[in-house]
Each structure stands twice: as C-alpha cells, then as structure tokens.
Amino acid sequence: MTAVGIDQIGVYTPAQYIETTELAKRRQVDPNKFTIGIGQDQMAVPNPTTDIVSMGANAARVFLSKVDTSKIGLLIVGTESGIDQSKASALFIKSILNLPNEMRAFEIKEACFGATAGIMTAQDYVKSHPGKTALVIASDISRYGLNSGGEVTQGAGAVAMLISEHPRILEFLPQSASYSDDVNDFWRPNYSATAFVDGKYSTEKYLEFFTHTFNDYLKQTNLKVADFEALTYHLPFTKMGIKAQRLAVEGQSDKTQTRLSRHFEESAKYCRQIGNLYTGSLYLSLVSLLHHKNLKSGDLIGLYSYGSGSVAEFFAGHLVNGYQNQLSANQMADFITSRQLLSIDEYEAIYTECGKIRTDDYELMPEAVVSDGEVYFAGVKDHLRQYKVKG
Ligand code: CAA
Structure with a gap:
C-alpha cells in the first residue's frame, strides 16, 4: 500500500499577544486559575487585517517554495470562522498563492474537526490520484467575547499541510x-x-x-x-x-x-x-x-x-x-519571542474593532496597524473582500 502522510507543515499566528496574568488581574481573577487551572500563559490577538484567508495563505507560504505546486490537485480549508456563506475561502487562498486551476478547491465545516475531515479526504485523494498532492489548511479566529468565561481560551492562527505519497515528515x-x-x-x-x-x-x-x-x-x-x-x-x-x-x-x-x-x-x-x-x-x-x-x-x-x-x-x-530538515523550528521560536505585547486596553480596543460588522466599502492599510504577515486582508470593494501581498 502506498505510504501517505504529511510532507510539509507550516504555521502562522498573529504577531501581537497578551499575557493571561494581565487579563486575570483586569478580570479580578486569581492568575493561577488561568495559568495553572486552565493552563494558558499567553494569547495571540488578531488585528483587522487578519482573517482566515490571510492566515491560511501565510501558513502555506512557509513551505510553498519547496514544493512542486503544479502537482497540487486538491485544496481544502477547514474552518469555523468563515468569511462568506457561499464562496469557499479555499478559492481566495488558491488565487493569492497562484495555484493551478486544475484542482478541486473547497471549504469544510465541522467545528474543530474540519481540518481532520480535510486530511482524511486528502489521503483518499492522494491514494487514488498517483503523483498528485493535496493542500489542507486549518485556519480560525477563536472568539468567545470580552469578559466571557471562555475569553482566556481564545486565540488565532493557521496550520497548512501538504499531504502526499512518500511524505517527508509523518x-x-x-x-x-x-x-x-x-x-x-x-x-x-x-x-x-x-x-x-x-x-x-x-x-x-x-x-x-x-x-x-x-x-x-x-x-x-x-x-x-x-x-x-x-x-x-x-x-x-x-x-x-x-x-x-x-x-x-x-x-x-x-x-x-x-x-x-x-x-x-x-x-x-x-x-x-x-x-x-x-x-x-x-x-x-x-x-x-x-x-x-x-x-x-x-x-x-x-x-x-x-x-x-x-x-x-x-x-x-x-x-x-x-x-527535522523539513521543519522551520528556529524561525517559529524567533517569531514567538519577537511578538509585540499588548496591554489589556489595547487588546480590548482591537477586539472590539475586529468584531464590527461592516457592510460598506473600506480600505485597510497595513501601516495603520501592526500588519501580521506578508498576505493581509486589505478591505472590501463592491462587497468583495480584497487581499494584498506586501512588497
Ligand atoms: N489556581 C489553580 N487552579 C484553579 C484556580 C486557582 N486559583 N481557580 C480555579 N482553578 C482550576 C479549577 O479547579 C478548574 O480545574 P479543573 O478543570 O481541573 O477542575 C479550572 O481551574 C477551571 O476552573 P473553573 O471550571 O471554575 O473555570 P470556569 O468556570 O471559568 O470555566 C472553562 C473554564 C470551562 C475552560 C471556560 O473557560 C470555557 O468555557 N472555555 C471555553 C471552552 C472551550 O474551549 N471548550 C472547547 C470546546 S471544543 C473546541 O475547541 C471548540 C470546537 O470544536 C469548535
């Protein structure tokens, strides 16, 4: 039987974070409850130029230059933070990454199981299409609300995985x-x-x-x-x-x-x-x-x-x-330590801004906020979401 598995894996997470001990003080909770009882020390905070498409594309860009993109015949995005009720985020990501048109591209939803559903589908696809690979992306922003019980368990990020025959990782x-x-x-x-x-x-x-x-x-x-x-x-x-x-x-x-x-x-x-x-x-x-x-x-x-x-x-x-040669461990370690620490006031302001539902056209400039990755959400024009790549 052909060996199938994870050939490449890339992670993307926002460049700003808060300390949960500071959140605990503001919410008048014993910090040990958050760090020991719930087991969370820090929390990534996405800004308005971040969404599941920008994060998913940034995660895939971690390894895309190392693989033959013409072989990718399937692109699946697992998410529960969808940006559209109809069009799949996979199509926005396919376009940003310049992937071939000769592929299936779609989105899967089943809460946190979505990406695993994608991986299982990708394995079947790779087994039945010799020589082809599949890109599976998990991308989400976790929001429970300011002052809610789940607040300390929020976060954001994406993981992209290339599923192939004769994989180089798992x-x-x-x-x-x-x-x-x-x-x-x-x-x-x-x-x-x-x-x-x-x-x-x-x-x-x-x-x-x-x-x-x-x-x-x-x-x-x-x-x-x-x-x-x-x-x-x-x-x-x-x-x-x-x-x-x-x-x-x-x-x-x-x-x-x-x-x-x-x-x-x-x-x-x-x-x-x-x-x-x-x-x-x-x-x-x-x-x-x-x-x-x-x-x-x-x-x-x-x-x-x-x-x-x-x-x-x-x-x-x-x-x-x-x-080990396929991983970018040092890059990730450097990224985590170079993130910008936000005060709880700054976090609350960004959180509120991100939660606004806008129906008008607008443009976001990456300079206006600490823009996280190379790919960012640039606003809405004629009810269509716009994405740009820096540089
Ligand atoms: N020092 C050390 N520990 C302390 C403490 C202190 N001062 N005070 C409390 N604790 C401990 C408690 O003993 C408890 O430990 P145990 O769980 O081992 O019993 C723990 O801290 C939490 O305390 P509480 O249960 O009293 O906390 P809470 O009522 O605030 O609820 C929570 C905590 C349930 C995690 C809540 O934050 C929450 O609802 N979070 C979101 C839930 C969540 O993420 N669920 C996952 C769903 S699955 C998923 O990911 C979603 C998906 O598929 C879409």
Whole structure:
C-alpha cells in the first residue's frame, strides 16, 4: 500500500499577544486559575487585517517554495470562522498563492474537526490520484467575547499541510477510529460573531469521545499505549488535553507515563503561548512536539481530533527519517519571542474593532496597524473582500 502522510507543515499566528496574568488581574481573577487551572500563559490577538484567508495563505507560504505546486490537485480549508456563506475561502487562498486551476478547491465545516475531515479526504485523494498532492489548511479566529468565561481560551492562527505519497515528515497508518453524536456543547449561530459554549459539558464530551476512539483504535491495530512515543491532542486550552492524557496513561508503567507526560508538555508549549486555533489546534500540538523534541525516525505519534457538535477521530503516524530538515523550528521560536505585547486596553480596543460588522466599502492599510504577515486582508470593494501581498 502506498505510504501517505504529511510532507510539509507550516504555521502562522498573529504577531501581537497578551499575557493571561494581565487579563486575570483586569478580570479580578486569581492568575493561577488561568495559568495553572486552565493552563494558558499567553494569547495571540488578531488585528483587522487578519482573517482566515490571510492566515491560511501565510501558513502555506512557509513551505510553498519547496514544493512542486503544479502537482497540487486538491485544496481544502477547514474552518469555523468563515468569511462568506457561499464562496469557499479555499478559492481566495488558491488565487493569492497562484495555484493551478486544475484542482478541486473547497471549504469544510465541522467545528474543530474540519481540518481532520480535510486530511482524511486528502489521503483518499492522494491514494487514488498517483503523483498528485493535496493542500489542507486549518485556519480560525477563536472568539468567545470580552469578559466571557471562555475569553482566556481564545486565540488565532493557521496550520497548512501538504499531504502526499512518500511524505517527508509523518507517514499515516491506514487505520483510524471515528465517533460522532449530536451534541450541543459549542455552536455559533449565523447572527453571532462569538461562539456559544458549555465549556464543562464540552470537556466531558471531549473525554468521552477520546475514550471511544482511542480504545477502538487500539483494538483495530493491536497496538498498546506503550507503543506510542507521544500522543497529541486537540488543545482548545492545555488543561483539556491534560485530562485526556490522564485517561490514556491510566494503569501504564512509570516509564510510559513519564515519557508520554514529558512529550505532552512539549506538544502543549505553542498552545500555551498562542491559545485556541480551533481547526488547527491538534496540528499546532504536533508541530509544537516536533519543534521542542528531537524524536527518532519510526517513532509512533498518536493524534486525537475533536470537533464540537460532535465528531472525533483518533489516528496515528510514524516519523520519517530526516523529518527535522523539513521543519522551520528556529524561525517559529524567533517569531514567538519577537511578538509585540499588548496591554489589556489595547487588546480590548482591537477586539472590539475586529468584531464590527461592516457592510460598506473600506480600505485597510497595513501601516495603520501592526500588519501580521506578508498576505493581509486589505478591505472590501463592491462587497468583495480584497487581499494584498506586501512588497
Ligand atoms: N489556581 C489553580 N487552579 C484553579 C484556580 C486557582 N486559583 N481557580 C480555579 N482553578 C482550576 C479549577 O479547579 C478548574 O480545574 P479543573 O478543570 O481541573 O477542575 C479550572 O481551574 C477551571 O476552573 P473553573 O471550571 O471554575 O473555570 P470556569 O468556570 O471559568 O470555566 C472553562 C473554564 C470551562 C475552560 C471556560 O473557560 C470555557 O468555557 N472555555 C471555553 C471552552 C472551550 O474551549 N471548550 C472547547 C470546546 S471544543 C473546541 O475547541 C471548540 C470546537 O470544536 C469548535
């Protein structure tokens, strides 16, 4: 059977952030609740020139010059922060990236599961179209509202992945275990700019679905927990993953528990610094693990994806020899430390500005705000969103 998996992976996140301890002080909450109880240290703050298209395009540009774009026959964007009710964000991104017309390009929605649905579809596509590759992009802005219970678990960013035969980073195993049920734990009606969430119920369902899919996966594959070098999780906030990790390692030897816990910490570092990426969260955890730990080729990594509503899937892959050469770990580390720290007043002003629903034409200049990436949202003309590339 042809080996299929992640050949390239790129991350994009806004260049401004806040410290959650400062947010806690302003909201009159014990800072330990945010940093220890919920497990978030910092939160990325998108500005008005940032949306899912600009972030998705910027994430793909991390590696696009290294790949043959004429082979990309499928482009899928997983998102729950859509910018249009009809036209797919994938088409805006295809145009910005100058990708070939000979492709399928569309958007998938199922809460945070959208990108995983894209990856599963991409694997089938690559297997049935020898020589072709697929670009899957997860891109989201997580908004619960100022002063809301979920505020500290917001964030923004995109992860782009090239799925191909003979991948250079992670080779997927053919099995996967999925589980779905009609659950009202998180949703966003068309008239609302912010999500409705029952956070505790959501955690309960996330854990229940983890147990179903993980056990099913072990049964299907005859693998044991100890066979995994690391387990990575969808991480809306790091405490949620810690709870799933506790279930996974229950009853395991000290050696397995210690290894999986250490790798969990490495996989959660970017989430602690950026926040919730919704569709991209699981893949940010994978990147975080690979950037913070030098693992061996052949090591088995588990991936748990969960999207409210709810759909979950557990799948896994082996690291490929030389995978380290495909990553941009130093670039990401430099970027994280060079981000601009915002005061809570500045964050609130930007947040309010981004939440305004405008129906008029307008132009945004990148100089007017700290414009995040090379690709930015430049405003609206004749009801059409405009994107520009700097330089
Ligand atoms: N020091 C240390 N720990 C403290 C503390 C202190 N001073 N004060 C409280 N804590 C701990 C609590 O003990 C609790 O720990 P446990 O979870 O281990 O019990 C934790 O901090 C949180 O405390 P509360 O439960 O009292 O906090 P809360 O009522 O403010 O709710 C929350 C927290 C549920 C995470 C809330 O912030 C929320 O609803 N966030 C959004 C929920 C979310 O992201 N859900 C994920 C949905 S899935 C997804 O990503 C969406 C999708 O598919 C679209």
